[in-house]
Amino acid sequence: MSLQAPIISIITVTYNAAKVLESTIQSIIKQTFTHYEYIIIDGGSTDGTVDIIRKYANHISYWVSEPDKGLYDAMNKGMQAARGEYIWFMNAGDEIYDQHTLAHLFASAQQDADIYYGDALFFTQAGEVTGLRSEVTPHKLPNTLTWKSLQHGMVVCHQSFIARKTIAPLYDLSHPYCADVDWEIKCLKQAKEVVHTGLILSRYLTGGFSKKNLYKSLLDRFAVLKSHYGILTTIQSHVWITLRGALFVLKRKGGY
Template sequence: MSAMPKITVVTPSFNQARYLERNLTSVSGQKGVEVEHILLDGGSTDDTVDVVRRFGSHLAYWRSEKDAGQTAALIEGFERATGQVLCWLNSDDYFWNEYALLRVAEAFRDNPGAAMVTGDTVLTADDETPVMVDMVWRPSARQMRCNMAVPQQSTFWRADAYRAVGGIDQNFKYCMDFDLFQRMSQGREIIRIPHILAAFRLQPASKTATWGDVFRREVAICQTRYGSGLSHRLKVKAVTMEIRLGAAWAELSAILTGRELPCYANARLEPCRAFARRKFGLQF
């Protein structure tokens, strides 16, 4: 049997001190797997450096200085990475439990042909109250041609696949995950493991809440990379519906098999999103 891969976690950060301890301890607390954590802070003016000095003893590398933003920080982090498996975890997000990365490492070990492994994500309110779950069913390269078929926080990939496609495109400022996963998935296998791996915090300053115009423009770039015109637009809509139905089936399957979920609103279904927005006063 193949050896367990080392996992590199890259965390870009800027003025997120109030959330950073949760991020750092969720990575350093991982059990049963070798983890390399790299933090690139863009010269925060809050208490970020103090938090890192108190709780960042497990970091393989960190710096705090002005940079060109999140995309540039990620590129720098992955250039420094020495793990066989890579991911990024934003400074306001965190791994769900201490065995999240062990499950990921086991999935890569047991599926040597897989280039990407993804799992489930819990979307939380600012205070970590579970709001929605993001669960997908059998994500594929075909789906990734049309839409973001996997949750970024719970998606991991082999370093050699990342380097084969040239890594993150510096021209993307919001949808660098969609762009990277789309390119990296083509001709490669994605597998999903039925476990919650990470939490995505919906907080007021998050890019999800404030970067709507950039998001729409960059999504359009990705969605038209492999086609254009009416027939392609209809294909995108059909695949989007397929992903949403798959998400509903993934959640139903979890319930039927006895999995305990922290909440039941499905992040891929707009009625559930509208409910969460009203109940928790969120913007996304």
């Protein structure tokens, strides 16, 4: 990599993910836009993950494999190591949408935003594409995204959310399941310009950390939203989220 500071720091957090890490790495190193750095933070894997990292070491700006305090602690380590103007998390199993994604992003006329966001394409570990997040979940991607947009849940996928480093805080480790929701809200509170790219930015591997801890994630999400929007608004939002989800399921079952 050039000694000049990169435009964007792409960070992958991983732990015992040898089965899915290589596709993530390849989606990054194949980018036609090359003014980036790539950081991998591994939690001390024992399944061959480190061997894969070493295989691609020439393409990686910085990597470490050591025990950590969990997902968000590892993400904080990545942010602290980053030198780029922007931060983008692309964790093990997830992929940048295609090889031209970064080139399209930074070819935009709006090149100095604080936050860029877009859609995510969902796929399973078997490689089956299930559809765009904005279509296969109740979360509709807003044309205008503000911190208040997230009172109705995480309306933008974390892997399709790119933030300027100077406005991005470290993840709050007191929220072990939904620190990413809290982080996005805090970034949006600080942002002066937020750009909807109109692009599919990522391919998201379903069935991840929060999905496996659904009940605890819901409780943690409630705590995060309450801290930003207050108890009354959060209760009202969760009633709305529940009704929205039920209506979405009914519509899908009905085929309309």
